[in-house]
Amino acid sequence: MSFDVTPQSMSFATPLPLRSGTAIADYALAYETYGTLNADRSNAVLVCHALNASHHVAGQYAGQPKSQGWWDNMIGPGKSVDTDRFFVIGINNLGSCFGSTGPMHTNPATGRPWGADFPVVTVEDWVDAQARLLDALGIDTLAAVMGGSLGGMQALSWTLQYPERVRHAAVIASAPNLNAENIAFNEVARRAIVTDPDFHGGHFYDHGVVPKRGLTIARMIGHITYLSDDVMNAKFGRQLREGMQVRYTTHDVEFQIESYLRHQGDKFSEYFDANTYLLITRALDYFDPAAAYGGSLRAAFERAMAKFLLVSFTTDWRFSPARSREIVKALLDNRRSVSYAEIDAPHGHDAFLLDDTRYLGIVRAWFDGIAKELQ
């Protein structure tokens, strides 16, 4: 059972200063809200999205029964994040291709699509933009900010950039920064896109093409890192496609896993913007709140005031439990309140989007606690 929602958009004329030293003016942010803001405006929950997601977090669009938001299993009336009690906000980040101002929109300086000239945005820039939207909605303080993966990094950054505006933060399947292997996978994906002849230096819109080959490769690489070895072996193993025998070819799709990856890659390349992919992976690469503190995460979190929930998944090798434990340790060193759950789930990084009663139960219990504080 889902509920109907309508996406909204808000325009901002005042330039937003960016970490790169430039600024962006006259931008719009797409967002959605679920539930009702209470009288003292204290029940707002901001949900931050990861790479391939948007402001459409929960609910469905009227007449489109398959249009559920990406965290619809988590958020809604009576769900773990209960929209009967919380006013939940989903925002699409700057540079995205799902509604907020991004590379495919018109660059006012040239009258042509921004393309590769869209300013490089960071996690911190996104948080600043989100804070402005909250200002416009009249929300000073968040009951909670939450996110998984790259969304979890934004939640973390909220507690450092606006410590007095965040009472709770749920950081799920995330990390305090990317390690070398994470950056390496991002770099291969970017190279696949940038070296696709249809990329045209990021101005492919003018040529009526998209770098489909590169985007497909990028997504295939991504998918491998989202799944655990275990779940891949359980789902696909070495199975050939239905009714097929070994054909002794190098080109044909023979194994189930090949078929799955090509399908995922093709699908993605038809809706995702290549410049957005570059921007988002670079924002991931750059995120490193400890960097300004000589690499000390403990020092970085001195300023955080929120109460934290950290969740990780045992088979997540993209953002492993060890990375979450680094954050837990830094918070404990600062005597901050933190709950930590390590879920023994087989699904790898993808687990943060899936139904697991233990996981959904933990989030529910944590938000129940926040709801009690509101009464």
Place this chain on the structure above:
Amino acid sequence: MSFDVTPQSMSFATPLPLRSGTAIADYALAYETYGTLNADRSNAVLVCHALNASHHVAGQYAGQPKSQGWWDNMIGPGKSVDTDRFFVIGINNLGSCFGSTGPMHTNPATGRPWGADFPVVTVEDWVDAQARLLDALGIDTLAAVMGGSLGGMQALSWTLQYPERVRHAAVIASAPNLNAENIAFNEVARRAIVTDPDFHGGHFYDHGVVPKRGLTIARMIGHITYLSDDVMNAKFGRQLREGMQVRYTTHDVEFQIESYLRHQGDKFSEYFDANTYLLITRALDYFDPAAAYGGSLRAAFERAMAKFLLVSFTTDWRFSPARSREIVKALLDNRRSVSYAEIDAPHGHDAFLLDDTRYLGIVRAWFDGIAKELQ
């Protein structure tokens, strides 16, 4: 201290039947030998190579001081595999781009390069071709067959295809087959090559180009899987290139790991043949000796008669220790003689090529035992 060697080549007129149902005639195999075959021809050791290697296993080419073979740290006079006692043979596999007949050679049927029409070869086919070369060299029985990674799969296959011709087999950093994740990485690499517009359906030789973009991506992906997370973090971490600060770009090489991967990819794309890459990764995908026995590795190894040495490396996530233990278990279930060493090395899959005194010492001890049997 290395020693000078000279590559050799042997031509075969009789067609070699292949698992695909076709055959290849008039092919040549490049090979090298080190040491001296003893009077009763009982001291021969065959070394099988992995993806990016060749018959040039040890020694150096005269006047080329940086031309050491890929296992020169392991094989030579007084080394772990002592060429003062053993007659060591390195063979380049069919379909390779390093000397044996492969896709860039002339297809007698067309008078043009084979390209994508080169027959698909399997691990079993390679072993058959190797056996023919041994026949021609007058070697009936091998004192040992050895290999790492894909080379280890050939060593395994030798003990199943020609059990009476192999007295010992050293299988290092290998696996009884690829799992879904291994196949997935191969598939992404192949897609990057095949969808490169310069691939021209595998007949790029006629166009005077090579699919450099695709090969570069393929190699970058490969390199990530050869290294452990630990060694990548230790070597590169999140370090930026020397003297560089964050530049807020999506195109520039900023992190050390990006620089390393691009360099490895570029270098590889200048000497490796794209069709060979497809063939070798497919041979990897197909290898699965248990398949003919309903998936039972125990049943598959019933026919093996050799004494085995298995070595794995703790941080190897491409061919993890668990995969080697599957082989050890199957051998023990058949009451075969097997020594197994799991080396706690930080280097990931690459460890099988590196200097580790424990690893080199174990191989030395094992070959000392074989040498004693010869006396």
